Amino acid sequence: MFGDPLPAGWTAPPDPDRLAFRRLTDDDLVLLHRWLNEPGIVRWWEGDDVSWDGVLGRYSTASTADDSVEHHLGLLDGEPVGWIQCWFLADEPDMEDWLGLGFAAHDTAGIDYLIGSVEHRGHGLGTALIAAFVERVVFAEHAWIDAVGSDPDSDNHASWRALESAGFRQVAQQQAEGRTYRVMRRDRAGAVEAGTGRLT
Numbered sequence: 001m002f003g004d005p006l007p008a009g010w011t012a013p014p015d016p017d018r019l020a021f022r023r024l025t026d027d028d029l030v031l032l033h034r035w036l037n038e039p040g041i042v043r044w045w046e047g048d049d050v051s052w053d054g055v056l057g058r059y060s061t062a063s064t065a066d067d068s069v070e071h072h073l074g075l076l077d078g079e080p081v082g083w084i085q086c087w088f089l090a091d092e093p094d095m096e097d098w099l100g101l102g103f104a105a106h107d108t109a110g111i112d113y114l115i116g117s118v119e120h121r122g123h124g125l126g127t128a129l130i131a132a133f134v135e136r137v138v139f140a141e142h143a144w145i146d147a148v149g150s151d152p153d154s155d156n157h158a159s160w161r162a163l164e165s166a167g168f169r170q171v172a173q174q175q176a177e178g179r180t181y182r183v184m185r186r187d188r189a190g191a192v193e194a195g196t197g198r199l200t
């Protein structure tokens, strides 16, 4: 395992029954601001404003009221350990290049995520949270969503491996601003993949 020694009382990987999700509230923004400024996270949030004003402007309930993006906290034994968001391709014109990769606007969600504390990373928590979130939140709460995508930086081994371990597969590589991104996809069990007729 890659992570620092586990915090007292932890076992790894966590039993999925110990995981839960709840919506991010304004009371969580101090915690989120701290997480987003941790060096192991901020390096993957290049270009994002992670100042306090930037976090308020992007994640506060006032700033997200008219936005379909859903922000959640991942909980382990009831305690927040990570943030994970779910967005909808139909509402994200900036992501329309995914349409050329086989994703369909009407049934695709995207996810982004982080584990807040460095000592919680590298013990299987990210894999378990992603897998549980896709099943219990993305698919369970959105009957029209059949595919989930994410596009980690190729250099972010922990991120794309966590996705693979959570049932995603790579469907493309993209280049942008000198970096390479792996576009990863997981389909709802039993869904027919758009354009392929393939039953997943």
Ligand SMILES: CC(C)(COP(=O)(O)OP(=O)(O)OC[C@H]1O[C@@H](n2cnc3c(N)ncnc32)[C@H](O)[C@@H]1OP(=O)(O)O)[C@@H](O)C(=O)NCCC(=O)NCCS
Binding pocket: 001, 002, 003, 040, 041, 044, 113, 114, 115, 116, 120, 121, 122, 123, 124, 125, 126, 127, 128, 151, 152, 153, 156, 157, 158, 159, 161, 162, 165
């Ligand atoms: C990405 C992240 C959520 C993964 O969660 P995690 O709990 O650390 O990952 P896991 O312990 O579940 O490990 C997933 C895989 O990555 C590997 N891995 C974990 N940490 C690693 C590291 N530092 N370097 C290389 N590989 C690593 C694990 O061995 C595992 O691979 P395996 O299935 O082949 O054994 C977490 O590391 C994180 O929050 N990182 C900072 C923020 C971030 O990068 N977010 C994603 C942006 S796209």
